[in-house]
Each structure stands twice: as C-alpha cells, then as structure tokens.
Amino acid sequence: MKILLWFLALPALLLPAFALLYIVYQALPALDWSLFVGTQDTKLHFGANQALWQQISGSLLMMLLACALASPIAMSIALFHQLLAGPRQKLFIHALLQVLQGIPPIVYGLCGLVLLVHLLHWGISLAAGAVILAIIILPLLSSNTIHALERIPDEQTESALALGLTPFQLLIRVWLPNAWSSMLTGLLLSMARALSETAPILFTATVFSGVVWPDSIFSPVTSLQTHIFYLAQEGYNQHAIDVAWASAVVLLGLVLSFSLCAFFLRRFEDH
Amino acid sequence: MNNLQKKTSKPMLAETQPQIATLALTNLSLTLTDKTILQHVSLSLAASGITCLIGPSGAGKSSLLRCLNLLQKAWSGQIEIQQQDIRQWPAGEDALRRFIVLIAQKPAVFPVSIAENVIFGLSRKQRKTNQDVRIKTCLQQAALWDEVKYRLDEPAKNLSVGQQQRLCLARALALQPKILLLDEPTASLDPRSKQLIEASLKTLALTMPVLCVTHDLEQAQRLSEKIIFMCDGKVIETADSVTFFQQPLKLESREFLRWSSCDCD
Numbered sequence A: 001m002k003i004l005l006w007f008l009a010l011p012a013l014l015l016p017a018f019a020l021l022y023i024v025y026q027a028l029p030a031l032d033w034s035l036f037v038g039t040q041d042t043k044l045h046f047g048a049n050q051a052l053w054q055q056i057s058g059s060l061l062m063m064l065l066a067c068a069l070a071s072p073i074a075m076s077i078a079l080f081h082q083l084l085a086g087p088r089q090k091l092f093i094h095a096l097l098q099v100l101q102g103i104p105p106i107v108y109g110l111c112g113l114v115l116l117v118h119l120l121h122w123g124i125s126l127a128a129g130a131v132i133l134a135i136i137i138l139p140l141l142s143s144n145t146i147h148a149l150e151r152i153p154d155e156q157t158e159s160a161l162a163l164g165l166t167p168f169q170l171l172i173r174v175w176l177p178n179a180w181s182s183m184l185t186g187l188l189l190s191m192a193r194a195l196s197e198t199a200p201i202l203f204t205a206t207v208f209s210g211v212v213w214p215d216s217i218f219s220p221v222t223s224l225q226t227h228i229f230y231l232a233q234e235g236y237n238q239h240a241i242d243v244a245w246a247s248a249v250v251l252l253g254l255v256l257s258f259s260l261c262a263f264f265l266r267r268f269e270d271h
Numbered sequence B: 001m002n003n004l005q006k007k008t009s010k011p012m013l014a015e016t017q018p019q020i021a022t023l024a025l026t027n028l029s030l031t032l033t034d035k036t037i038l039q040h041v042s043l044s045l046a047a048s049g050i051t052c053l054i055g056p057s058g059a060g061k062s063s064l065l066r067c068l069n070l071l072q073k074a075w076s077g078q079i080e081i082q083q084q085d086i087r088q089w090p091a092g093e094d095a096l097r098r099f100i101v102l103i104a105q106k107p108a109v110f111p112v113s114i115a116e117n118v119i120f121g122l123s124r125k126q127r128k129t130n131q132d133v134r135i136k137t138c139l140q141q142a143a144l145w146d147e148v149k150y151r152l153d154e155p156a157k158n159l160s161v162g163q164q165q166r167l168c169l170a171r172a173l174a175l176q177p178k179i180l181l182l183d184e185p186t187a188s189l190d191p192r193s194k195q196l197i198e199a200s201l202k203t204l205a206l207t208m209p210v211l212c213v214t215h216d217l218e219q220a221q222r223l224s225e226k227i228i229f230m231c232d233g234k235v236i237e238t239a240d241s242v243t244f245f246q247q248p249l250k251l252e253s254r255e256f257l258r259w260s261s262c263d264c265d
Helices: A002-030 A033-037 A053-084 A087-102 A105-119 A126-150 A154-162 A167-196 A199-204 A224-231 A238-270 B061-068 B093-099 B114-118 B124-128 B131-141 B161-173 B191-204 B217-223 B241-246 B251-259
Strands: B023-032 B035-045 B049-054 B075-081 B100-103 B179-183 B209-213 B226-231 B234-240
Touching (some): A002 A238, A033 A053, A053 A126, A053 A167, A053 A224, A053 A238, A087 A126, A105 A126, A126 A167, A154 B100, B023 B061, B035 B061, B035 B075, B035 B234, B049 B061, B061 B179, B114 B161, B226 B251
Parallel strands (some): B049 B209, B179 B209
Antiparallel strands (some): B023 B075
16 A cells, blocks of 8 residues: 555656756756856847846746735735624635636736727736736735734734723734734735746736836836747747757746745744 | 842832722623523622632633633623713723733733743833832742742743742732733642742732632632622522531532532532
C-alpha cells in the first residue's frame, strides 16, 4: 500500500521539479545581466532585444495597481461579511465569490476590451489592465480577507465590543493586529495570481514593443507575459525563443517569490 | 510601568462618586431562528449587592446578560437603567457597554502587555491620564496586582487562565462601570483563583449591582443576597438566597435543587 501511494505521488512531486529545471535549462543561453539592462547596441531595439527591466516593471506596475484597487474593496466586503451580514447574506457572499473565482480570465479580458477599451474609450492602457486584474483577484483577496477575520477568536471580538469599542476601534485595535499576517498572505497570493494572468491584459493593457514606461495610466505598457507570448511565436528566431525562456524564468521567479513569501508567512502565523 | 509600585495608591477610580444604578427588565423576550430563548422575563436589580442567576443549561441566562448590554439586540420588551430605556441610551450603545460591562466565561486577553490589557477599553485621552495609578488600582481591585506587579510589560497570554480571568475583571473595572455582568466568571478556574475573584466581587458589590450567572450553587450561596432561578427562558422564582436554598417556593426550583449535586443546607 505504502509503495503504491509513493508510486502515485511521485509524478506529482517530480513533474514540477523537472518542468522547472527544463525551463531554466532552456533559458540558460539568454540569461545574463545584459538581458535585464540591455547593452549599448540593444538599448534602442525592441522585441527580443529590448531590455527586460521594462517588461518586469510593466508587470509589477500593473500588479501593484490592481492590488491597490482590489484591497480596499476586498476589505469592505470582509467587514460587511463580519459585521453586518446575516447568515443568508454570508452564504450569498461565499457563493458569489466561488462563482467569480470560477470565471475564466479570458472572459474578464473580453469584457474589459468591450467596456473599458472601446465603450469608455480608455484604449489599450495600464488603467484598463489594472481594473481587469483587480476584478480577477478580488474574489481570491476577499475570500482570504474574510478567512483572516474569521480566524480571530470570537471571544476577542465579543470582549472588545463588551468593553464599548466602536466597530472602527474593533477593526484597528483588535482585528488588524490579529489578522495582519493572514491578510498579507492573501495579498501575496493575489499578487502572484495577478502576475500569472496573461489573456486579460493582452486584450486590455499590453503591447509587445514601442513602450518603455507608460506616460500616464491611459498609456499601454509592456509586460513579461505579453513578451513571452509574442516571442514564442517567432519559432524561426532562436534568439527570440531563448529570450522567451529567460523571460519565463524571470516571471516564474517573481510568482514563486510571492507564493513562497505567502507560504512562509502562513507557517510563521501557525506557529 | 516599572515605577508603578513606588507610586501612591490614590483612589483614582473614586475620583467621581459611584453613580448607583438600578436595572429593571419588563417583559423581555428573545427569539432566534424560530427558537424561543427568553419569554416575558421581568426582574429588577438592587442598587448594590450580588444577584446570582442560576438554572439549567439552555435556560437563557447568558442570552439575558447579552441582551442587557446590547451585544444581543433582537429582543422585545423593555430594559431600563435609572428609568432610561437602554435602546435610547443618550451616548449610544458603546457608552452603554462601558456603563454595564459584561465579563465572559472564557477569558479573552488581547495580544498586548498585561498593563495595556487593563486600559484596553479606555479612550486614547483616558489612557494617557493617570495611567499607572489606574492600572495599579484596577489590578488591586481584581486581586491580581501582587502577582503581576513586576511583569506588567509581559504579554498577557503568559498568564494562567485564572490570572487572565482576573485581568479581564481588572480591564472591565478600568471603565468604571456602574453595573457588572458576569457569565460564569469562575468556571474552570482553580480553587485559589475562584476564591480571589469571589473576594473581589464581594468588595465591588458594595458600590454597584453585580449580576452573576453561575452553575456553582455553592458559590451562589456564598456570594449572593438574591437568587433568580430561570428555566426554559422564563424566570421561575426570585428570592433571597437563604429562602431560595432552604425553602424554594416553586416545584421547578425544588426539582432543580434536588437534582443538582450541591448540598443546599
């Protein structure tokens, strides 16, 4: 029985490790410092020769904006859930968040394209991408924030209220000090999710080249995800493929760093 | 905080004369999700002294306490303090909860130091005024000062359960309440902690009414002047302690006393 379980579990353990090693191996030819900062020759070039810091900063900028938009809304949903919602409303909120998490991101991208890019005339822009990403991560962030607040012992909430604390004081003096690490874990996971999304921002926010740094929130941006997507299609150009693998390693590194931070924070919290 | 013991124990909490509060409930009923918790409960509390609320589990005793300081609001009927309807309490429900403080059965200390826990319920301005004296006085009143005076800056969670319960009492007293509600304050405490809390309550009850839910009938006999016996959400009998335990009037009271393990003589 034990051997059978090991046999079944082994692929699950080994496959991600092999995949990771394979991606790093493929990226090795292009992975050097000049890939990130560019060289004297390539600084004015676009596409495969573009310095990768532009794509990295574009991805991070969009992720941060999305989190800045989603966080206060997620917190409001969680506070409504904890302070005001009755049992039926709580059930509705949980069901709604589950349903929203199940919607394919490309559908959000399509809605963003129609509503934000065309109807509101925002164009392909950082703002449109950040709003769509914020909507995508909102259910995950809200669920994590609700979960963080639910983990606070009822006795502490009751005792604080029995001492005459207002709901605002309860939030600032009891809930946040108790739940900050769980909330931060949720935020880090949402950041990783925002960095992983490609389809929605392809429709709404990013271009392959021609942009170094957006002039305003209504300017398009470049991103690692878009970079990989376009370079991977240039099958005849080995350099482009190498850069695509290298970009994938960088993206993977960013996503993993957020996920691992969340993992260790959760361990810290459990102890 | 370390210089606390050097300071004089000026009676900080007595800077305003205690305002004696009288509490009266009329026809209080509570129904939650089609379950009747309280039915037409009417009672009143004396201006001082300990009243014990006893009865079998599920009688509605704890729910009654939660109604009294508006942690539970779905009730009907009337609750008055000094002839003032608590639903129209002039300074709002937060102020009401500082006037009529509830101490729960399970001690819940906040993840801050012992000293900060004592003044946790106070406003920022109050916390800055005579902080050290206030902390010392409240801890003394809760019979905890001698055990914690050299470690006021330690996290409160390091205290034993009995000490945490006394810390909760000190925290409540820091608000200078006029009525004290206690929900099984000594359940699951060791005899020494129980004794200390009972001694504190007896002293406090000289200046304010204390309503205490307890399953410990011996404790009810030791502590209270008045007993309220509840069953199935109703007040069955209200009597002075001696009469209730020696000659209970109602059949339900007699049955309850007969079935409880306490020696009521």
